Amino acid sequence: MHFMTALKAAWQQRNSLLCVGLDPDPAKFPAHLAGRPQAIFEFCRDIVDATADLACAFKPQIAYFAAHRAEDQLEALIEHIHTHHPAVPVILDAKRGDIGSTAEQYAVEAFERFKADAITVNPYMGRDSVEPYLAYGDKGVILLCRTSNPGGSDLQFLDVGGEKLFERVARLVAEEWNASGNCGLVVGATFPAEIARVRELTGELPLLVPGIGAQGGDIAATVQAGRTMDGCGLMINSSRAILYAGVDVNEGEDFAAAARRVAQDTRDAINACR
Numbered sequence: 001m002h003f004m005t006a007l008k009a010a011w012q013q014r015n016s017l018l019c020v021g022l023d024p025d026p027a028k029f030p031a032h033l034a035g036r037p038q039a040i041f042e043f044c045r046d047i048v049d050a051t052a053d054l055a056c057a058f059k060p061q062i063a064y065f066a067a068h069r070a071e072d073q074l075e076a077l078i079e080h081i082h083t084h085h086p087a088v089p090v091i092l093d094a095k096r097g098d099i100g101s102t103a104e105q106y107a108v109e110a111f112e113r114f115k116a117d118a119i120t121v122n123p124y125m126g127r128d129s130v131e132p133y134l135a136y137g138d139k140g141v142i143l144l145c146r147t148s149n150p151g152g153s154d155l156q157f158l159d160v161g162g163e164k165l166f167e168r169v170a171r172l173v174a175e176e177w178n179a180s181g182n183c184g185l186v187v188g189a190t191f192p193a194e195i196a197r198v199r200e201l202t203g204e205l206p207l208l209v210p211g212i213g214a215q216g217g218d219i220a221a222t223v224q225a226g227r228t229m230d231g232c233g234l235m236i237n238s239s240r241a242i243l244y245a246g247v248d249v250n251e252g253e254d255f256a257a258a259a260r261r262v263a264q265d266t267r268d269a270i271n272a273c274r
């Protein structure tokens with residue numbers, strides 16, 4: 001199924017704009033998982049099973065798996081999501097960016113090895129570096145536009161011929177790169193004014209919005225700035241605030257139940273503003 005079809009169905013059927021981020025850090029895992037060879041998979045699987053009905057997407061961040069030589073556990077996790085929660089699309093957060101021949105390999109890795117439904121990509125090497133992902137017409141390609149970190153302004157706010165660089169990226173993606181209707185943009189919840197500007201420039205383009213929760217972005221401001229006419233258009237990501245909700249209050253083996261409570265509260269807070 002086309003990523004956008006799956007995403008739209010998930011928004012409607014689950015009544016949710018919440019994207020649950022999967023950034024597994026073994027140092028923060030509950031004690032009963034310590035030393036288990038498949039701990040990263042088991043932790044994420046339990047979070048996924050506890051939150052799937054509340055989520056419009058899952059977003060595993062590849063660095064948290066690769067850093068621990070756990071790419072095999074990432075493969076198993078995505079397979080688990082597709083098998084047990086087939087209505088929830090998977091966005092592989094990899095932020096790839098390289099020349100075309102290398103990008104071809106990254107695209108194979110994301111879509112054929114990991115079987116992700118979408119990938120995040122860095123647009124700053126230009127169209128030929130993005131083509132290999134766009135060639136998978138049914139897969140989502142979500143390009144960095146206005147990132148949530150403070151240093152994002154260093155380059156993304158540069159004036160490029162009368163507009164800011166992030167505005168140029170937004171227009172380029174919406175007007176030229178989205179021929180197959182499979183593109184989205186990353187815009188941080190920490191910058192609602194720029195979310196509104198990107199929405200203004202891109203019509204109904206889906207926006208992946210990290211930065212609520214641990215980074216402190218405002219949910220109401222995010223939704224008001226980025227929602228489309230039908231109250232959708234956003235995948236609002238929260239990772240650490242959900243994953244470690246139980247660990248922070250020492251809930252041990254009930255970490256997944258605690259994660260569910262925070263995911264539900266977050267989804268409801270988003271829905272209250274749509």
Ligand SMILES: O=c1ccn([C@@H]2O[C@H](COP(=O)(O)O)[C@@H](O)[C@H]2O)c(=O)[nH]1
Nearest residue numbers: 061147148149210213214215238239240
């Ligand atoms: O601009 C960006 C792009 C990506 N991210 C990623 O989103 C999550 C955020 O995690 P939290 O724990 O909810 O802060 C993480 O995987 C980042 O790599 C981002 O934060 N900002």
